[in-house]
Amino acid sequence: MKRRDFIIKTTGVAAATLSYSQLYGHIQKQIESTANQSNYDVIVLGVGSMGSATCYQLAKRGFRVLGLEQFDIPHELGSHAGQSRIIRKAYGEGSDYVPLLERAYQNWKTLEAETGSQVYYKTGLMYFGAPDDPFLKTVKSSSVKYKIPVDNLTAAECDRKFPQFKLPQNFQRLEEPDAGFITPERSILLFVEQAIKNGAVIRTKEKVIEWKRENGSVTVVTNRGTYKASKLVITAGPWAGKMIPALASKLTITRQAVAWVKPKKWDNFALGKFPCWILENKDHDFYGFPILPVxxxxxxxxxxxxxxxxxxxxxxxxxxxxxxKDSDEKTLIKFLNEFIPDGYENTLVMKTCLYTNSPDNDFIIDYLAGFDKDVVFATGFSGHGFKFVSVVGEILSDLALNGSTSLPIGFLNAKRFG
Ligand SMILES: Cc1cc2nc3c(=O)[nH]c(=O)nc-3n(C[C@H](O)[C@H](O)[C@H](O)COP(=O)(O)OP(=O)(O)OC[C@H]3O[C@@H](n4cnc5c(N)ncnc54)[C@H](O)[C@@H]3O)c2cc1C
Incomplete structure (x- = not known):
């Protein structure tokens, strides 16, 4: 593969000064202005969360990149819509993720520095759960192992700080002050903007129908054209099983309901007054965010x-x-009435979003068996992947370009499922 020696000039609009809708319009124009070719170093199949960061990393390293997205960028039909995604480091899903999170935090900062636009909001995160809750146990052990600040608040301390919550007396109340949220649509747009600035070609409303590898290169056929590249990265999210049939039986796609409600006391739940939170209640995990300005x-x-x-x-x-469904809404209202009683007056909007679950809920990031090191994929983000987008882009670029990565992803290999 050859490094590119040209950079496309952008219109020079500073993303930092734009509202969300202005940024969206600005990036759509940039996408339309990218000039199509037929040969690339790397094709990225699916420009959602992981694909946008991968296009950015590959283009920044000077390679000819084509990103193909079947819908708009961003869109509401996959896994990335809905304003906010929690980011946290004392990882309850397993301490193996913490080194990747350290890198993810650094990479989010780099994106902010390069674009002058904020994507990470440090609101703090409250974890609530019973004394023997296994998720909270791992939060604490991850925090100790990697020296991540997590405070164990008493009931009185928590009530003073966040009177919005009404919790059983025996619940644990853990606070991770450096946690918060990432804004997904803005992040994806900024990664795409930076990818284009570094020479990537991004094509939207272009669905990949099939791909194959022959004579040492990869051919990708879409509803609008045929492209060739040395390497293929598949970041198709919930559609991963359709693009890689060998994976289909390992992935379960679930329809997740999300609600935006009007609380009884709006100001008490605004950004700056209310944290992100996760509450483990008898094996049911709920989570939420402060109210964000549109x-x-x-x-x-x-x-x-x-x-x-x-x-x-x-x-x-x-x-x-x-x-x-009524049942989606009822579950959430019942939860609010029990644990955040001033949090519910009426429901404003409900939407669906998709999880792509792996058998053990850990991600799958690897080369695709049978294609040497020419086809890389990342899937199975199991409802907790967005915070990692900035590091997954780096990992996938390393794998596609260098044949390996120094980041510790051994535990995410595909061979664990046989
Ligand atoms: C309701 C909800 C809440 C969540 N909350 C959190 C959270 O708080 N914190 C957190 O870290 N994570 C969270 N997640 C998880 C996180 O959002 C996902 O793990 C992440 O977005 C997955 O990214 P992806 O790139 O795999 O999928 P996507 O972002 O969906 O991207 C895949 C892309 O591939 C495209 N594509 C697929 N097939 C084709 C094709 N044939 N041709 C062209 N394009 C194609 C799709 O259109 C899509 O744009 C949440 C997810 C949901 C649904």
């Missing part, structure tokens, strides 16, 4: 919360039932 973050407006696990239905990503 101008900066895009819609919808309201206090956002969702049920993480379990209870979601499986679905085909092309046949998702996006009509809301």
């Amino acid at each position: 101008g900066t973050f895009g819609g919808p407006l309201g206090l956002k919360l969702a049920l993480h696990y379990p209870g979601a239905e499986t679905t085909d990503p092309d046949k998702v039932n996006r009509d809301m």
